[in-house]
Amino acid sequence: MIWNMKKAFSVVEILVGLLVIAVIGYMFVFYIGSAKKETQFSSDRFNAVVLSQKVSEDLIEEMAVNPYGMETLGIDSSTGSFQNITDGSSVFFSWLEDRAAPWGKIDPTKDGSLSSAMQPLYENVKKFKMRLTGKRLATTGDTEKRNLFSCNIDFSWEAKTGRGEINSECVIFSPATPKKTDLSYAVKESEIDPRIPAEVYSQPTKSITEIANQIGENVETVLALGRISLVASGFIKSEFLVEKNNEIAQLKSKLSSTPASDISAQYDISHSLAKAWYDITKGSFLVLAYLEPQFAQLQSQGKFNKTGGTGFNAASIHKDLSFYRIIYERFTGSLIQARYYYYIMLQNHFSKFKGGKNQIQVLQKLMDLYRIAAILPQRPGGKQEYISFLNRIKAFADGKNPFLLRMVEQELIFLNDQNVWLERFPNLKRIHGLTTEKIPGILAFIKKKSADALMNNVPSTKNKTN
Numbered sequence: 001m002i003w004n005m006k007k008a009f010s011v012v013e014i015l016v017g018l019l020v021i022a023v024i025g026y027m028f029v030f031y032i033g034s035a036k037k038e039t040q041f042s043s044d045r046f047n048a049v050v051l052s053q054k055v056s057e058d059l060i061e062e063m064a065v066n067p068y069g070m071e072t073l074g075i076d077s078s079t080g081s082f083q084n085i086t087d088g089s090s091v092f093f094s095w096l097e098d099r100a101a102p103w104g105k106i107d108p109t110k111d112g113s114l115s116s117a118m119q120p121l122y123e124n125v126k127k128f129k130m131r132l133t134g135k136r137l138a139t140t141g142d143t144e145k146r147n148l149f150s151c152n153i154d155f156s157w158e159a160k161t162g163r164g165e166i167n168s169e170c171v172i173f174s175p176a177t178p179k180k181t182d183l184s185y186a187v188k189e190s191e192i193d194p195r196i197p198a199e200v201y202s203q204p205t206k207s208i209t210e211i212a213n214q215i216g217e218n219v220e221t222v223l224a225l226g227r228i229s230l231v232a233s234g235f236i237k238s239e240f241l242v243e244k245n246n247e248i249a250q251l252k253s254k255l256s257s258t259p260a261s262d263i264s265a266q267y268d269i270s271h272s273l274a275k276a277w278y279d280i281t282k283g284s285f286l287v288l289a290y291l292e293p294q295f296a297q298l299q300s301q302g303k304f305n306k307t308g309g310t311g312f313n314a315a316s317i318h319k320d321l322s323f324y325r326i327i328y329e330r331f332t333g334s335l336i337q338a339r340y341y342y343y344i345m346l347q348n349h350f351s352k353f354k355g356g357k358n359q360i361q362v363l364q365k366l367m368d369l370y371r372i373a374a375i376l377p378q379r380p381g382g383k384q385e386y387i388s389f390l391n392r393i394k395a396f397a398d399g400k401n402p403f404l405l406r407m408v409e410q411e412l413i414f415l416n417d418q419n420v421w422l423e424r425f426p427n428l429k430r431i432h433g434l435t436t437e438k439i440p441g442i443l444a445f446i447k448k449k450s451a452d453a454l455m456n457n458v459p460s461t462k463n464k465t466n
Contacts, residue, residue, distance in 0.1 A: 047124060048155040048166045051085065055092050055132065055153050056170045063149075063172050065360060066407035067424065068414075070149055070174060073406075075134045082129035082156055086122060088113035090130060095402045105399030127157045142177050149174040177426055187231055187290055196226030200320075224297035225320065232323035235287045241280070248276050263353045267345060274341035277334045278369075284331035289434060291324060295442045321446040328439060332378055339369040360404070363393070371425065375432045377440055387415060 062069040070076075073091065085093045094108035099117065106112035116122050131154040138145035149172045156165040198204035201211050201222075212222045235241065255269045344350075345362045370389055374382040390408050397405040414421040422429040 044127070044157055044159055044164055045166065048128060048157065048164065051125065051128060051130070052153050052155055052166060052168045055130070056151075056168065058092050059151055059170065059172055062403045062406075063174050065364070065401075065403040066410070067175065068407060068410040069403075070134060072410050073132075075132055075149075075151065077133060077135035080131050080133055082131045082154070084126075085128055085130050086114045086126045088115070091402070092130075107399065108402070129156050130154065131156075136174070136176065137171075146176045147173060175426075187227075189227070192227055192230055193223065195230060196223065200226040200229045218301060220297055221301050224294040224301075225317075227294050228291055228298075228324065229320040231287065231291060232320065232327060235283070235327060236323055240283060244276050244280050248273060251276065263349055267350050267353060270341050270344045270350075274338050274345065274365075277338035277341060278365075280334040281331055281338055284327050284334060285431070287327050288324070288331060288439065292434060292438055292442065295324070295445065296438075299441070299445055318450045321450055325443055325446055328443065332376055335369060335372060335376075339366065339373060342366040342369065363404075371428050372431060372435075375422075375428070375436060377436055383415070383418075387412065390415075 059069070059073075062073065066072060083089055088094050088109050091108075093114040095106055095112045096114060097118070098104065098106045098111060100107070100111035114122060114125065132151065133154075134149055134151035136146060137148045137150055140146075151170050151172060153168045153170070154165065156163065158164070193208070196208060197206055197211060203211055206214070208219055208222055208226075212219045215222075251269055251273045255266070255273065258265045258269060260266065342362055342365055346359060346366065351359045367389075370382075370386040373379055374386040376382055379385075390412055394405060394408045394412075397408060411421075414424055422432055
């Protein structure tokens, strides 16, 4: 047979072809391997982003419930080291699922942790390590930055292409300064003061200075007593109080006639009652706060402090000063009533009806009221009431709500030292300063001056004989 050389392949051509195929095959295999590594790296990075997002969301929820969140979680500005997230090593991955008896209560060290029993999730995330650091944007002063906490969330893992790492940052509101609100009653002294001569001293044609000279007092004392008289009596007779009292009466009647089976109506009416009582509590406190400096003026200035004031009407003094005591009683009484109706809203059937998120908001309002009641001098058992309430919340939150549980446990620790506790709540500390340090002295002053005024108005025995 004779070969047709034009149609045949030489050995060299065959070898070259095989070499080309080998190179292409190698490149293909290399590409597949590289693509697999890149795919794995992308998958790992995506998982790290999801894990970081979970930590961010948990931090936000922690601070929404727990004002001590950064402390209870041990977050500070130190560099720290990377920690495992599996097998109960991280608090952020230890309350995931209720997988064992007793059902309805998660044990964070056992059934709740991210363990090998949770497949395939465990295999996908066991390589990840986390580091969490943070600091306040301002550590001193009374600026808004003091209320902001910056957290850095770092995740790392060993990858076939090297070391993987992602970093994220979130800024969380964490109050550390008092609210920038004026606690005093919204009184325009430019409108109040011109009314004093006519409405308080029955001398509309005279100025405050002329009245002060006439009765032998200084201007500041005349103004202080006039403001106490007009503001206190004005609040007692205000449309605000009349409307709130009528609203409360109507709501109570409606609540008593609403069947227990109508949970929605029962809840809404209870909430309206709680809010109405709370509004009276807040309004009364603002009046008390505004008038406190006026009483301080009476207690420290002029003849009023010594003899009851030359020229002051005794009956008027008794009435005007007593209004303050009445407003304080409204404040304390309304506070307890508001607390009672917010507590009703936490009943089990309401919790199931409204859901956990809503009830957490109710709980936070209720805790604020318990805190205030705990510092009132008129309620010596208020602090113990609050501790008992916290212990009930602790029993409820155990195994169900880690954010709430950590908050309650930390608050119980702080309550061992009231000064430390008050430092954690700047607004509560301000209320404590008024209700505990100033108002008792004012009430004692009112009692004494009212008694002096009445005694000065009693006819003498000689006059009776005549």
